[in-house]
Amino acid sequence: xxxxxxxxxxxxxxxxxxxxxxxxxxxxxxxxxxxxxxxxxxxxxxxxxxxxxxxxxxxxxxxxxxxxxxxxxxxxxxxxxxxxxxxxxxxxxxxxxxxxxxxxxxxxxxxxxxxxxxxxxxxxxxxxxxxxxxxxxxxxxxxxxxxxxxxxxxxxxxxxxxxxxxxx
Amino acid sequence: xxxxxxxxxxxxxxxxxxxxxxxxxxxxxxxxxxxxxxxxxxxxxxxxxxxxxxxxxxxxxxxxxxxxxxxxxxxxxxxxxxxxxxxxxxxxxxxxxxx
Numbered sequence: 642x643x644x645x646x647x648x649x650x651x652x653x654x655x656x657x658x659x660x661x662x663x664x665x666x667x668x669x670x671x672x673x674x675x676x677x678x679x680x681x682x683x684x685x686x687x688x689x690x691x692x693x694x695x696x697x698x699x700x701x702x703x704x705x706x707x708x709x710x711x712x713x714x715x716x717x718x719x720x721x722x723x724x725x726x727x728x729x730x731x732x733x734x735x736x737x738x739x740x741x742x743x744x745x746x747x748x749x750x751x752x753x754x755x756x757x758x759x760x761x762x763x764x765x766x767x768x769x770x771x772x773x774x775x776x777x778x779x780x781x782x783x784x785x786x787x788x789x790x791x792x793x794x795x796x797x798x799x800x801x802x803x804x805x806x807x808x809x
Numbered sequence: 810x811x812x813x814x815x816x817x818x819x820x821x822x823x824x825x826x827x828x829x830x831x832x833x834x835x836x837x838x839x840x841x842x843x844x845x846x847x848x849x850x851x852x853x854x855x856x857x858x859x860x861x862x863x864x865x866x867x868x869x870x871x872x873x874x875x876x877x878x879x880x881x882x883x884x885x886x887x888x889x890x891x892x893x894x895x896x897x898x899x900x901x902x903x904x905x906x907x908x
Contacts, residue, residue, distance in 0.1 A: 650810065654817045661821050661844060665828040670836050677840050680821070684847055691814060693854045696868050700850075703872050708843065708879045715883045716836055719890050728834040728897065738830035742823045749819035753812070757859060772862040773869070781866050788873045795877030802884035805891070 650690050657683035668727050670716045674709060681705045694769040814855035821848035835886050835896045839879070846875050 643651075657680050664676035681704045688697035729735065777785055821844060828841030850868045857864025886896060893900050 647810075650813065654813065657817060658820055658824075661824045664844070665824050665832075665841065670834060670840075673837055673840060677844060680844065681847060684851055687814060687817070687851060688854050691810070691854050691858055693857065693865055693868075696850075696854055696865050699869065699872060703876060704843075704847070708876055711879055711883055712836065712840060712843075715886060719836075719887065719896060721834070721836065721896055728832055728837065730831050730833060735831050738827055741830060742827040745826055746819055746823040749822065750816065753815045753819065757811075757856075773865045776862050776866050777869065780863070781870075784870060788870060791874065791877050795880045799880040799884040802881065803887045 646690070650687070653683045653686040653690070657687065668729075670721050671713060674713050674716065678705050678709050681709070695773050811855045811858055815852055818848045818851040818855065821845075821851065833898045835889070835898055836883075838898065839882055839886070843875060843879070846871060 660676050660679040660683060664673050664680060667673040667676060681700060685697040685700040685705070688694070688700060730738075825841045825845035825848060828844070829838050832838055832841065850871055853864040853868050853871070889901065890896050
């Protein structure tokens with residue numbers, strides 16, 4: 642007998658996998674993007690059930706709310722919505738890619754069966770953000786600061802790359 | 810619970826790899842890469858239940874890098890589209906400026 646919690650967990654898992662399969666088989670970029678957003682919402686649900694509500698919140702805010710909007714924006718900016726021919730490669734490539742994918746999947750599933758050493762989990766805090774914040778601003782402070790430089794470089798790079806260059 | 814989450818993560822990653830190998834549209838290939846990043850994030854969150862909260866910090870870092878990557882990558886896509894007039898990977902055959 643599975644509990645209600647387990648039922649919900651499997652529901653979100655199946656939702657994520659089904660949406661991912663639909664995403665990878667859609668022809669139009671906009672419908673693919675919308676299915677990918679669905680995957681991200683399902684993953685957010687899984688994060689909540691895995692005791693990571695903060696990660697779930699920023700998954701919705703950053704991934705579904707910011708990154709995917711940029712994708713949809715670029716698709717519409719470039720007017721890629723209705724291409725007459727499919728962009729999928731030929732049957733031979735698809736069969737080969739299927740074999741590669743199945744080999745990789747088998748590999749991953751076998752690796753995951755290995756022994757998992759259990760380290761003492763983080764103590765239960767009163768709210769969800771405190772343990773992440775403490776870890777982020779003490780142990781990983783340098784990485785956190787470097788992240789801001791990464792974002793700055795990305796912004797400058799995006800502006801330089803997308804700028805329309807004057808024709809000589 | 811953790812085993813199931815890791816299995817879902819493996820399936821999502823494999824689906825992303827399949828998409829990268831079989832599609833030609835640059836933007837869809839890009840979205841498949843994002844799907845692979847999400848699969849790895851799910852692994853991080855699941856294993857954070859065993860190994861403490863560091864996994865959540867890694868997920869925050871991965872999301873930041875993914876945002877930076879999306880900004881730069883889509884700028885490159887726009888630039889390529891202006892240059893070649895298409896977003897098909899098979900059209901990009903030359904590294905030199907004129908074609």
